[in-house]
Amino acid sequence: QSVLTQPPSVSGAPGQRVTISCTGSSSNIGAGYDVHWYQQLPGTAPKLLIYGNSNRPSGVPDRFSGSKSGTSASLAITGLQAEDEADYYCQSYDSSLSEGVFGTGTKVTVL
Amino acid sequence: QVQLVQSGAEVKKPGASVKVSCKASGYTFTSYGISWVRQAPGQGLEWMGWISAYNGNTNYAQKLQGRVTMTTDTSTSTAYMELRSLRSDDTAVYYCARVVPAAIGWFDPWGQGTLVTVSS
Numbered sequence: 001q002s003v004l005t006q007p008p009s010v011s012g013a014p015g016q017r018v019t020i021s022c023t024g025s026s027s028n029i030g031a032g033y034d035v036h037w038y039q040q041l042p043g044t045a046p047k048l049l050i051y052g053n054s055n056r057p058s059g060v061p062d063r064f065s066g067s068k069s070g071t072s073a074s075l076a077i078t079g080l081q082a083e084d085e086a087d088y089y090c091q092s093y094d095s096s097l098s099e100g101v102f103g104t105g106t107k108v109t110v111l
Numbered sequence: 112q113v114q115l116v117q118s119g120a121e122v123k124k125p126g127a128s129v130k131v132s133c134k135a136s137g138y139t140f141t142s143y144g145i146s147w148v149r150q151a152p153g154q155g156l157e158w159m160g161w162i163s164a165y166n167g168n169t170n171y172a173q174k175l176q177g178r179v180t181m182t183t184d185t186s187t188s189t190a191y192m193e194l195r196s197l198r199s200d201d202t203a204v205y206y207c208a209r210v211v212p213a214a215i216g217w218f219d220p221w222g223q224g225t226l227v228t229v230s231s
Contacts (some may be wrong), residue, residue: 023149023181033165036217045206046156048206048219072159089156093215100146100158100215 002092004103011109012080020098020106022090028101030071033093037066037075040087043104049088051106077108085110113137115163115207115222122199122228128194131225133207140188141165144210147181147192149203161214162190170214178186197229 005023012018022035029035035053038046048057050066053073063084065076073092078086090103116133133145147159160171162181169181180193190207205225208218 005214025169033215034217038218045224046218047221048217051211051219063162091156091158091217097173098170101154101159102148103157 002104003094003097003101004092006088006103006106008088008104009107009109011111012077013111014080014082016080016106017076018080018092019077020075020088022103024071024073024092024094024101026070026071027074027096028092028094029068030053031095033095035066035068035073036091037064038089038091040083040089042086046089050068054063080108080110082110084108112135113209113220115220116146117205117207117222117225120226120228122230124231125198125229127197127229128193128195129197129227131205131207131227133190133192133222135190135209138209140183141185143212144214145181145190146208146210148206148208148221150206150224151200151203156201157203159192160203161210164190165212170223186225194227197227198230201227202229203227 010018032037039049040046053068063079068110088106094101117135144163162169165181167224180189207222
């Protein structure tokens with residue numbers, strides 16, 4: 001059972017902005033551990049999208065941005081494109097479990 | 112370029128063991144750790160554990176303690192994940208990923224995945 005909670009799905013029309021929340025607790029995000037985000041296209045391995053809460057690896061479009069506050073983090077996609085249709089996961093570390101943890105995952109649909 | 116290449120798909124019977132390999136290239140293997148993540152059909156990502164390629168230290172998910180062993184061979188820059196006493200709910204795609212910069216960092220890149228099917 002995931003300790004990081006995400007909405008099961010979000011959707012938006014091309015060009016719109018969507019946000020995905022990642023809610024944790026005082027033993028993971030709230031304890032100061034960084035949050036990272038991954039994009040998983042159908043049938044492929046996950047790909048790093050955001051690291052260290054808000055940093056984009058080279059090659060990731062600046063339409064993707066991340067933020068963190070308190071016990072939650074968010075991923076925003078602006079100027080939504082058809083190619084952004086995928087599953088998105090947040091990831092952090094939990095000190096009470098002493099384990100890495102993933103969010104429940106969010107499916108983004110482009111209308 | 113940094114790359115992780117995993118071994119091929121496996122079909123195992125309940126109670127058997129499976130060992131998946133993950134060969135790294137394009138970077139100094141001993142400077143990073145490797146994590147293993149699995150994904151059951153239609154489900155989310157599950158963290159299985161981490162191994163330091165520098166000194167072999169490991170940290171396993173409590174759920175898998177006693178059934179999983181992660182090792183590395185620095186001479187071939189290869190990481191291994193062995194899962195024993197397989198059950199049907201172990202059927203999943205298993206991924207390896209380089210951990211940056213340390214045990215609790217981010218995962219980049221990922222291997223292509225290895226499908227393990229447990230069926231009688």
